[in-house]
Amino acid sequence: MHPEGRPEARDVRWAHKPSTIVRRTARALIAIGDAPDPVVLRGSAIVVWDALVPPRTIDDLVAMLEATFSENRSEIDSDVGTTLATLVAAGVVEPLPAPAQGP
Amino acid sequence: MTAIIVEQRPAPIAAVAAHGLAGTAPISGRTFADPDFDALLDSVRDHRIPGLLVAAIESGRLPATEQQLARANGAHEAALAADLLLERALASASRLLADSAIEHRALKGPAVARLAYAEIALRSFGDIDLLIDATRFADAVAVLTAGDRRVRQAEPRPGFVARFGKGVCVVGADTLELDLHRTLAEGPFGQTLQPADVLRDPAVTIDLGDTQVPVPDRSWLFLHACYHVALGSFLPRWSSLRDIAELVRRPDLDIDRIVGVAQRWRGRAVIKTALEVTASNLPAPLEGPLIDWATAYQPDAFEQRALRVYRSADRSYGAQVAAGLFALRGVRNRAAYLRAMLLPSRSYLRAHDTSYWRRLRRGVALVRQSRRG
Numbered sequence: 343m344h345p346e347g348r349p350e351a352r353d354v355r356w357a358h359k360p361s362t363i364v365r366r367t368a369r370a371l372i373a374i375g376d377a378p379d380p381v382v383l384r385g386s387a388i389v390v391w392d393a394l395v396p397p398r399t400i401d402d403l404v405a406m407l408e409a410t411f412s413e414n415r416s417e418i419d420s421d422v423g424t425t426l427a428t429l430v431a432a433g434v435v436e437p438l439p440a441p442a443q444g445p
Numbered sequence: 446m447t448a449i450i451v452e453q454r455p456a457p458i459a460a461v462a463a464h465g466l467a468g469t470a471p472i473s474g475r476t477f478a479d480p481d482f483d484a485l486l487d488s489v490r491d492h493r494i495p496g497l498l499v500a501a502i503e504s505g506r507l508p509a510t511e512q513q514l515a516r517a518n519g520a521h522e523a524a525l526a527a528d529l530l531l532e533r534a535l536a537s538a539s540r541l542l543a544d545s546a547i548e549h550r551a552l553k554g555p556a557v558a559r560l561a562y563a564e565i566a567l568r569s570f571g572d573i574d575l576l577i578d579a580t581r582f583a584d585a586v587a588v589l590t591a592g593d594r595r596v597r598q599a600e601p602r603p604g605f606v607a608r609f610g611k612g613v614c615v616v617g618a619d620t621l622e623l624d625l626h627r628t629l630a631e632g633p634f635g636q637t638l639q640p641a642d643v644l645r646d647p648a649v650t651i652d653l654g655d656t657q658v659p660v661p662d663r664s665w666l667f668l669h670a671c672y673h674v675a676l677g678s679f680l681p682r683w684s685s686l687r688d689i690a691e692l693v694r695r696p697d698l699d700i701d702r703i704v705g706v707a708q709r710w711r712g713r714a715v716i717k718t719a720l721e722v723t724a725s726n727l728p729a730p731l732e733g734p735l736i737d738w739a740t741a742y743q744p745d746a747f748e749q750r751a752l753r754v755y756r757s758a759d760r761s762y763g764a765q766v767a768a769g770l771f772a773l774r775g776v777r778n779r780a781a782y783l784r785a786m787l788l789p790s791r792s793y794l795r796a797h798d799t800s801y802w803r804r805l806r807r808g809v810a811l812v813r814q815s816r817r818g
Contacts, residue, residue: 366566
């Protein structure tokens with residue numbers, strides 16, 4: 343992880359951890375993974391969560407959100423990184439192994 | 446239907462518990478004063494229905510200030526966080542049981558929330574209930590207490606729960622409670638029902654993350670909900686009454702099977718009572734063929750006598766246990782049951798702060814009382 347708490351590898355695909363259990367309300371998404379306590383997501387963090395199906399790289403996520411929201415790319419990039427770091431720390435998101443290289 | 450007289454409850458929480466069911470009226474025409482709203486919020490938390498409170502406010506059926514809505518949302522999110530902690534513990538327990546090939550079914554909260562409610566988040570819960578294969582009950586307790594979890598209460602004599610008891614509560618340092626059930630009720634109805642029937646039927650599975658947890662189908666869940674409402678606490682939680690209302694309206698409820706099983710278990714009066722308790726408390730009309738059946742059904746002599754130990758105002762655990770003696774089949778079973786009740790282990794007596802003599806006197810009195818029934 344980056345010292346500021348954001349995942350630094352741009353080519354890694356991020357995915358929901360399969361063991362994660364979630365609840366949704368009109369305003370929040372609550373998820374529990376490996377960490378001791380559940381994490382509560384609101385607003386754009388829920389959009390990031392939902393965008394992780396299927397698994398995506400940070401660049402894919404940023405491009406997708408840029409097309410949806412009118413924020414500039416650097417702000418979205420920063421938000422995505424911070425949200426991903428929170429989700430990874432909560433044990434509800436994980437990096438997928440890189441696909442095997444061909445011969 | 447014949448109304449069963451129960452303690453008067455405040456109307457607002459009853460109306461919240463019925464929110465969203467067909468035929469319900471607006472909850473209040475005015476916004477509650479903060480102290481009244483906070484009292485309602487406390488009750489809603491206790492009765493595991495903060496999701497219904499939020500839904501009622503958001504639908505406009507219950508007017509509320511923005512601050513009150515925020516407090517209701519906070520209570521709902523806290524309840525959901527607790528639900529998730531319990532479901533993670535359930536997933537872990539279910540994996541351990543499955544790894545040891547111990548047949549089990551998750552009951553109540555997590556199962557009913559998924560199979561009966563329009564949205565899972567409307568039904569919260571406070572513990573986990575697991576029905577365990579009685580022949581592997583001791584193995585299940587051993588598997589689930591191999592880590593930091595411990596059985597909370599001692600049993601009267603070694604092996605009593607696995608043979609006669611309703612079950613045990615297993616609790617860990619995380620304070621999450623897993624109730625392991627050998628059967629579905631204490632007392633006489635607990636002795637006549639056959640929990641193996643539930644385990645023999647194919648399970649439905651619910652996904653808790655990547656763990657598939659086996660649960661009974663809706664008809665079994667309904668039957669269990671009836672046992673819980675009719676024979677559990679004299680004043681059941683509103684969430685339990687709502688469970689009945691949700692399940693009874695399901696078109697796939699297999700009424701013939703439910704009534705047939707209840708007849709075999711000598712518990713048709715349990716269904717009738719649960720529906721009466723629900724109908725007389727929840728301000729929403731209950732309709733359907735099962736309601737018609739319950740209205741017409743007349744409990745037999747065994748059921749009438751057995752019901753008294755659960756539904757009388759002076760009900761007690763001791764009276765239910767004493768009455769359970771007469772529902773047991775076979776002299777050896779009765780002798781073993783009586784011995785465990787009257788001559789429990791010394792550690793059990795210490796834990797219950799009593800003596801053999803006091804227990805014997807109380808036991809004889811309760812047995813006489815239940816015979817008079």
